[in-house]
Amino acid sequence: MVALxxxxxxxxxxxxxxxxxxxxxxxFFVIVLSLFPLGIGPEPNLLRIIAPGVIxxxxxxxxxxxxxxLFKDDxxxxxxxxxxxxxxxxxxxxxxxxxxxxxxxxxxxxxxxxLVALLLNVDSASFLAMLLTxxxxxxxxxxxxxxxxxxxxxxxxxxxxxxxxxxxxxxxLLIFASAAMEAAAxxxxxxxxxxxxxAMLLVAxxxxxxxxxxxxxxxxx
Amino acid sequence: xxxxxISRFVLLRQYGNMRPIFPVVDSKRPVxxxxxxxxxxxxxxxxxxxxxCIRQDRVLFEQLSFTVRAGDILQVAGKNGAGxxxxxxxxxxxSAPDEGTLHYRSQPLSDVVDxxxxxxxxxxxxxxxxxxxxxxxxxxxxxxxxxxxxPDDYALLAQLGLAGLEDIPCNMLSAGQQRxxxxxxxxxxxxxxxxxxxxxxxxxxxxxxMLQQYFLQHLNRGGAIVLTTHQNLTLQYNSLTTLELAYRx
Numbered sequence: 001m002v003a004l005x006x007x008x009x010x011x012x013x014x015x016x017x018x019x020x021x022x023x024x025x026x027x028f029f030v031i032v033l034s035l036f037p038l039g040i041g042p043e044p045n046l047l048r049i050i051a052p053g054v055i056x057x058x059x060x061x062x063x064x065x066x067x068x069x070l071f072k073d074d075x076x077x078x079x080x081x082x083x084x085x086x087x088x089x090x091x092x093x094x095x096x097x098x099x100x101x102x103x104x105x106x107x108x109x110x111x112x113x114x115l116v117a118l119l120l121n122v123d124s125a126s127f128l129a130m131l132l133t134x135x136x137x138x139x140x141x142x143x144x145x146x147x148x149x150x151x152x153x154x155x156x157x158x159x160x161x162x163x164x165x166x167x168x169x170x171x172x173l174l175i176f177a178s179a180a181m182e183a184a185a186x187x188x189x190x191x192x193x194x195x196x197x198x199a200m201l202l203v204a205x206x207x208x209x210x211x212x213x214x215x216x217x218x219x220x221x
Numbered sequence: 222x223x224x225x226x227i228s229r230f231v232l233l234r235q236y237g238n239m240r241p242i243f244p245v246v247d248s249k250r251p252v253x254x255x256x257x258x259x260x261x262x263x264x265x266x267x268x269x270x271x272x273x274c275i276r277q278d279r280v281l282f283e284q285l286s287f288t289v290r291a292g293d294i295l296q297v298a299g300k301n302g303a304g305x306x307x308x309x310x311x312x313x314x315x316s317a318p319d320e321g322t323l324h325y326r327s328q329p330l331s332d333v334v335d336x337x338x339x340x341x342x343x344x345x346x347x348x349x350x351x352x353x354x355x356x357x358x359x360x361x362x363x364x365x366x367x368x369x370x371x372p373d374d375y376a377l378l379a380q381l382g383l384a385g386l387e388d389i390p391c392n393m394l395s396a397g398q399q400r401x402x403x404x405x406x407x408x409x410x411x412x413x414x415x416x417x418x419x420x421x422x423x424x425x426x427x428x429x430x431m432l433q434q435y436f437l438q439h440l441n442r443g444g445a446i447v448l449t450t451h452q453n454l455t456l457q458y459n460s461l462t463t464l465e466l467a468y469r470x
Contacts, residue, residue: 007365010354078345085345086343
């Protein structure tokens with residue numbers, strides 16, 4: 001636990017010193033969503049219809065943007081190799097990465113959701129659904145992007161490989177999240193979709209740390 | 222020159238317009254306390270039998286056998302590309318040998334790999350230092366990774382000639398100073414086996430002398446060291462073995 005706290009503190013410090021790494025994806029999210037009303041035209045009903053899909057696609061791509069650099073620095077300067085040699089210390093490191101990744105890429109999206117709702121004319125019922133899906137979905141996005149980053153850390157230009165690996169895993173989330181928001185817009189219950197998203201999150205939370213751990217070990221050996 | 226003299230010398234130097242706050246260092250007080258590891262004199266710690274390593278279809282070495290006992294220092298020498306780093310990575314448990322076996326305390330390494338890792342301090346070819354973090358923050362990270370509680374890192378860094386540079390991101394330090402930050406880990410680790418890849422790179426003469434002196438202390442405590450270096454060790458070690466790897470096509 002001491003190690004986890006120290007490692008998390010380190011990650012947060014690094015986020016504070018390398019602001020572009022996490023601000024760019026967040027800005028990307030806002031810019032994409034603010035361009036849609038301009039490009040499609042100020043047609044409130046149309047915007048409301050496309051909002052769920054557009055919001056979630058922008059969220060997926062923005063999280064993907066932040067993923068590539070996750071382990072790169074630590075791989076290049078040998079931190080990763082020497083952590084793998086200690087064996088135990090790799091676990092808190094992986095969890096610190098997961099938490100800091102969500103805090104820097106997932107949480108800003110949740111916090112920006114009122115602004116996004118305003119831009120895309122999302123009504124209050126759908127807004128609640130959007131908030132809930134973002135709260136449940138962004139941790140899952142973080143888990144998957146950490147996994148992708150761990151798998152591609154030793155690849156020189158891993159960006160496109162990372163996208164190919166991870167985007168298919170994002171698709172179930174995209175489907176259920178936008179379905180939940182569409183159901184909310186039609187005043188239908190959407191607990192089913194939320195429950196499936198929660199289930200996906202829990203499964204990923206249980207399995208992804210093991211996969212990340214193994215992926216990092218393979219990549220340094 | 223005593224260590225405290227080195228740090229005092231560094232205290233006097235100016236680093237641009239940065240005005241670091243100097244900690245009060247009591248040079249008489251022993252700064253670092255070592256957690257003792259259990260030592261059986263002459264115990265076989267690492268035993269390599271008929272190791273082979275193949276990289277990119279090239280046999281780096283084969284049928285390599287040696288033993289590292291408590292108190293031993295093994296210097297791996299050889300030309301660039303002879304397989305020194307690959308051997309060290311094998312010994313650190315980061316990769317598996319293509320042939321042959323490794324034993325730790327007479328047990329196969331794969332059976333006791335967690336025990337071994339807990340007793341191993343590996344500092345590789347890269348420094349293990351994040352450039353955006355300060356010396357103190359880097360040390361705190363490795364301390365947490367090693368599970369060693371927080372004593373006085375200011376004193377440790379001063380001892381290593383880094384007084385006044387504790388709160389500066391490491392990318393502002395010179396290569397040798399970064400190497401010192403990286404090696405500072407050796408001063409608080411409680412591990413018995415040290416595996417060091419080119420520890421003297423970029424260090425100046427006084428730092429090399431200090432490090433070799435510190436190696437001697439570790440050996441006298443019953444520790445074991447495996448290192449690669451292109452420089453000759455200037456200090457006379459009784460238990461030094463040199464392993465010369467030939468470059469093979």
